[in-house]
Amino acid sequence: MDWIAQHGDLVSALTGVGTLIVWIIYLQVFVSSYRRQLRATLLITRGAGDEDDTRCFVSxxxxxxxxxxxxxxxxxxxxxxIVSAATDIRDIQDKTQVNSLDRTRxxxxxPGQLKDIGSFRSLMSHGLKETDASPAVVRAVLVEVLGVYGSEDLPVGARRRFILVRSQGGVRIEGDTIETQQIRKRRERRQLVHDLKRDK
Incomplete structure (x- = not known):
C-alpha cells in the first residue's frame, strides 16, 4: 500500500493507458463486426440429388x-x-405462356432468400451451344453470380466450382470446395465490371 501511495501518479498513468488499450481493442472489434455486417455474402449450393439435372441455388x-x-x-x-453468360433462361418450352421475369436469372x-437458378445441365448448355462442344468433355463447371449490393460502388459476387464425376451409372455433380468463395477484393470486383459488360 505504501508503494502505491508513493507512486500514485505512475499507477494512475498505467491505469489510464490500460483503459485506453481496452477501448481501442473494443473499438476494433466493433468496427470489424460492423464491416462484416455490411459485406455481401452469397451462397451457391447444390439441391437434392447429384446428377446433372440437380438444381443450383443461390442464397x-x-x-x-x-x-x-x-x-x-x-x-x-x-x-x-469455355466462359459464357447464363443470365437468360433458354430451356423454356413455350415462352409465350411464361412471365418475362421467369425467363431470366x-x-x-x-436477406435469407433462396433462388433456384436452374439445373446444372441447363447452366452448362449455354457454353456448350456456343461452341458445339460435347457434354462428355466437361470436367468441371464454375458458377459465378454477380450482383449489386446497397451503396457499394463496385459489383459484388461469389463463385463456386463443381466437379463432374462420371461412372457407368451416369454423371455426379460434386462441390470442389465446401464453401462458396466470396469476391471481395477491390481488384477482383473491378474485374466483375468487365464480366458484366460481356453479359449485356
Whole structure:
C-alpha cells in the first residue's frame, strides 16, 4: 500500500493507458463486426440429388438485399475453358405462356432468400451451344453470380466450382470446395465490371 501511495501518479498513468488499450481493442472489434455486417455474402449450393439435372441455388446471407445482375458459367475441359453468360433462361418450352421475369436469372434477393437458378445441365448448355462442344468433355463447371449490393460502388459476387464425376451409372455433380468463395477484393470486383459488360 505504501508503494502505491508513493507512486500514485505512475499507477494512475498505467491505469489510464490500460483503459485506453481496452477501448481501442473494443473499438476494433466493433468496427470489424460492423464491416462484416455490411459485406455481401452469397451462397451457391447444390439441391437434392447429384446428377446433372440437380438444381443450383443461390442464397443471400447478407444483411440487405442483393440484386442478381448476371450469372456466368465457366466449363472446364481437358484443354480449355469455355466462359459464357447464363443470365437468360433458354430451356423454356413455350415462352409465350411464361412471365418475362421467369425467363431470366436476374432479380432481387432479400436477406435469407433462396433462388433456384436452374439445373446444372441447363447452366452448362449455354457454353456448350456456343461452341458445339460435347457434354462428355466437361470436367468441371464454375458458377459465378454477380450482383449489386446497397451503396457499394463496385459489383459484388461469389463463385463456386463443381466437379463432374462420371461412372457407368451416369454423371455426379460434386462441390470442389465446401464453401462458396466470396469476391471481395477491390481488384477482383473491378474485374466483375468487365464480366458484366460481356453479359449485356
Amino acid at each position: 443471400n446471407m447478407s444483411a440487405g438485399p442483393v440484386y442478381v445482375q448476371s450469372v456466368m458459367v465457366t466449363l472446364e475441359t481437358e484443354d480449355r475453358k 436476374q432479380g432481387p434477393l432479400h
